[in-house]
Amino acid sequence: MNKAVVIGSGAGGAMCAKELQGRFQVTILEAGREFRPLACSLPLLEKLRKTRLFFDAREIGWIFPAMKIRKAGAGMILVSGRSTGGTTTISTGNALRWDRDLRALGIDLDREFAELAREIPVFSGHQGKWRPLTRKFFHICREMKLDPQVMPKMGDYAHCRSCGRCVLGCPHGVKWDSRRFLEQAQRQGARLLAGRRAEKVVHEKGRARGVLARRGLRKEWFPADLVVLAAGGLGTPLILQDSGIACEPKLFVDPVLCVAAEMQDSFQNRELPMPFAVQGKGYIISPYFDHLSFFFNRDWLRRAGNIYSLMIKLADENQGSLPHGRVRKALSAADRERLQEAVDTCAEIFQRAGVDKGRLFFGTLNAGHPGGMLPLTAAQATTLHDPRLPENLYVADASLFPAALGNPPILTIMALAKRIAGLCRGQGG
Ligand SMILES: Cc1cc2nc3c(=O)[nH]c(=O)nc-3n(C[C@H](O)[C@H](O)[C@H](O)COP(=O)(O)OP(=O)(O)OC[C@H]3O[C@@H](n4cnc5c(N)ncnc54)[C@H](O)[C@@H]3O)c2cc1C
Numbered sequence: 001m002n003k004a005v006v007i008g009s010g011a012g013g014a015m016c017a018k019e020l021q022g023r024f025q026v027t028i029l030e031a032g033r034e035f036r037p038l039a040c041s042l043p044l045l046e047k048l049r050k051t052r053l054f055f056d057a058r059e060i061g062w063i064f065p066a067m068k069i070r071k072a073g074a075g076m077i078l079v080s081g082r083s084t085g086g087t088t089t090i091s092t093g094n095a096l097r098w099d100r101d102l103r104a105l106g107i108d109l110d111r112e113f114a115e116l117a118r119e120i121p122v123f124s125g126h127q128g129k130w131r132p133l134t135r136k137f138f139h140i141c142r143e144m145k146l147d148p149q150v151m152p153k154m155g156d157y158a159h160c161r162s163c164g165r166c167v168l169g170c171p172h173g174v175k176w177d178s179r180r181f182l183e184q185a186q187r188q189g190a191r192l193l194a195g196r197r198a199e200k201v202v203h204e205k206g207r208a209r210g211v212l213a214r215r216g217l218r219k220e221w222f223p224a225d226l227v228v229l230a231a232g233g234l235g236t237p238l239i240l241q242d243s244g245i246a247c248e249p250k251l252f253v254d255p256v257l258c259v260a261a262e263m264q265d266s267f268q269n270r271e272l273p274m275p276f277a278v279q280g281k282g283y284i285i286s287p288y289f290d291h292l293s294f295f296f297n298r299d300w301l302r303r304a305g306n307i308y309s310l311m312i313k314l315a316d317e318n319q320g321s322l323p324h325g326r327v328r329k330a331l332s333a334a335d336r337e338r339l340q341e342a343v344d345t346c347a348e349i350f351q352r353a354g355v356d357k358g359r360l361f362f363g364t365l366n367a368g369h370p371g372g373m374l375p376l377t378a379a380q381a382t383t384l385h386d387p388r389l390p391e392n393l394y395v396a397d398a399s400l401f402p403a404a405l406g407n408p409p410i411l412t413i414m415a416l417a418k419r420i421a422g423l424c425r426g427q428g429g
């Protein structure tokens with residue numbers, strides 16, 4: 001059987017591995033280790049943060065290796081998953097279809113979304129688990145005619161225990177993540193190799209020959225008839241650049257800023273995150289307890305149960321690059337203008353909930369939806385293959401998106417990856 005190497009085991013990689021195993025003998029290379037949820041008790045960490053031991057968000061990797069933090073410059077940090085299951089393991093389980101820009105290019109993913117709906121359980125009946133303050137904020141958003149919508153969640157959320165730890169890994173097996181697809185692929189015979197960092201794809205005469213990877217200090221060679229790159233919106237362009245294939249300086253990241261206030265006994269830290277969302281022009285607003293700000297931002301040195309926070313997630317302009325592997329990304333003037341509009345809306349929501357503007361404080365600017373550095377064009381709507389790539393090398397992650405979604409991308413990445421796997425199957429022996 002022909003050999004396929006899939007790089008990355010998150011949303012795109014796991015989907016491709018599942019779809020390709022059987023037609024190919026699939027090996028999945030994952031830089032991170034096997035995923036484990038954060039084991040520490042949060043009340044203990046809450047006490048520890050007062051010791052000033054926690055001052056840089058990158059330290060999260062010491063206690064939770066599955067979460068990787070990088071600095072993007074201009075005060076922004078980038079958050080991603082680095083373990084089996086990729087960033088899906090630290091997601092909040094949101095399940096939105098957001099393929100308007102792909103459709104505008106002529107890419108119709110209806111069939112793939114329909115298949116995904118049969119493969120992944122999605123649940124929207126979690127309103128009964130919301131805390132009183134979240135219900136109040138939902139009604140305020142309705143009064144303001146912001147049209148708040150209950151967020152559909154991937155997984156068995158009828159059994160959600162409202163522990164609020166989704167981004168630290170669900171300890172109760174409620175939230176769906178891409179490890180379920182990895183397990184399916186492995187049951188069919190795929191090999192999942194964790195702790196293998198792909199360095200480059202070796203190619204000659206327009207064909208990929210295999211992947212050079214590193215395991216600790218050792219180099220390893222994986223010959224391949226097909227290579228699928230799904231190392232995420234930062235990992236994939238890095239590997240391409242190191243393989244001599246230039247990407248475009250069009251990085252987007254969906255920046256996130258939380259606007260918070262002290263509200264006695266709100267206990268948002270013990271509630272499912274992002275229970276509903278409001279869609280603004282180029283941003284969303286959603287209730288979200290920001291654990292990273294809570295641990296590392298001095299403005300958040302307050303009791304966890306007394307903080308209530310609204311997340312703004314922005315669809316940023318696609319301007320950013322990875323010179324020499326370092327992320328260079330800043331908000332543009334237009335991004336800042338939209339962010340200010342969203343902050344003003346949050347301030348009005350809080351005002352209606354009885355909190356004056358002067359009592360609001362902000363989270364650390366962060367981002368976790370990178371992509372856009374190998375954007376698809378209308379000319380590639382059928383092949384989903386950039387002519388810069390060797391004919392048997394495909395990309396299957398958000399690097400292909402033409403613009404930021406400003407919305408949860410997992411479902412859309414997986415629908416696109418499913419289509420790509422279908423195209424690749426044609427190359428099987
Ligand atoms: C805190 C947080 C919450 C989120 N919540 C949601 C949500 O609720 N819903 C939603 O739709 N989206 C959410 N997202 C975004 C979503 O999880 C990601 O956009 C999505 O998982 C990206 O899929 P991917 O396959 O491109 O990459 P990833 O899922 O990031 O997987 C890439 C994998 O490749 C590995 N890798 C990287 N480089 C290499 C290399 N050189 N060699 C081998 N392996 C490599 C990484 O370790 C990683 O495991 C969230 C993101 C964050 C940060």
Ligand code: SF4
Nearest residue numbers: 160161163164166170
């Ligand atoms: S709130 Fe807790 S139980 Fe519910 S999905 Fe998130 S981590 Fe799992």
